[in-house]
Amino acid sequence: MKNFTGFLIKQQRLHQGLSQEALCRGICAVSYLSKIEQGLGHPSPAILQQLMAALGISYNQDEEMLSQAQDMLDAYFDKYFHSETADREAAWLKLHQQEMENSELHLSWHLFNLYALLQKHGKSAPVCHQEAAYLARFRDYMEEDLLFLYYAGAGQVESEDQPELLRLAENLKPTSFVKQSIAETYYVRKDYMSAIAAAERAFSAAAEEGSLPIMLWSSYLLGACYSNYNDLGFMLRYYKRARELSRSFDPSVTTLIDYQIGSAFLEHTRYEEAVPYLLAADSRKAGADQRFLTALKLSVCYFEQDLASLGLEYLQNASDLKTDRMPAVYDSLLHMTTLRYVKEDRSSSDYEAVLRDLYQSSEAALGMGCKRLFAEYLIQLYISQRKYKEALALGAEHGYVG
16 A cells, blocks of 8 residues: 555645645655655654644644544444444544544545445435545555445445445455445346345345344345335245344334335235235334325225225325425325325326326336336226227336236
8 A cells, every 4th residue: 555644745735836845855855755755655753743744734643542543433334334323433533533634544534434424414415426536536545444445435325336336345345235235236226136136145145244234134125126026925025034134123124114015015906915014014113204105005005995984094194194395296196096086086187197297207206116006007097098009008018907
């Protein structure tokens, strides 16, 4: 690894418009400074301190403090990769940002910051892209451990380079965390076959490591992949495995899995089978959006089974749970459900318009499964309108004919 300190010296010297001669006068030879700036020289603490002082930088060489900082970094990343809370370590590291930035731990601090930003803002946030781009400039200065952290962290940021970055991380350390990240990247890109293969590898690695969180989420992802493949048998196999694992890990995840199983049955118009899972998911442990969608889906299941009173009860529950901060598509869902089941107005232009809009725009917010359900409803509508060509085309697109 090149000496990263030399890069900082060169960067600050050029920023201040100083020549090498001007900076090193009375400190060291120009040829020695040149080697330091190229990352080829390792200056003594005394020379380093003099160069930093000449640049007006308060360079931190406090061994006790830096040792404590490294311990905090090690603890933070260990907890991060084990899905454990690291609030104490994160707070300490943020408090000592300036001391770490002006030290040999400069890159380590920025790697921590990348992971902290991902946790706070998500994979698509501009600040995460900016921090990953900053770190990318210094890959030549990273030893293997830091390089792994860079590839694994930058591979979380949404970009065209995600699969390649994660593969580079896997080459350095084939951990279950990286394998699961690869699986998730394929899933988001709708490459379900690759996602399944990667998730199976993630589960095997997690079982070897004893990583319960990765075993859980790889199983969950496998269930989601098979649901999108319309294979409910394998979907149930993996969702149920995830459900059993969640009971020992986080009960709130159990509610989410019940919701996903119930939703999959609903999306395949197997309403009676959907109800027990959706009822199990109807919990205050769930988030507001999931509670709204659960109530709405229960209303659909009951309406479809000619249990109108229960359908109306859950439709009202969904309406009561709806808030202005929720996506606009939720209003369309309420409107469509009311037209379809309460007003029984399935031939109006209003019903057709809202159904077409949901079919075309809901996948991003609600998932592929909901799009399949709206396709089923559109097929029914086309048949009632004697638009058999449109019904056949839509049925072929989704692997069935209504």
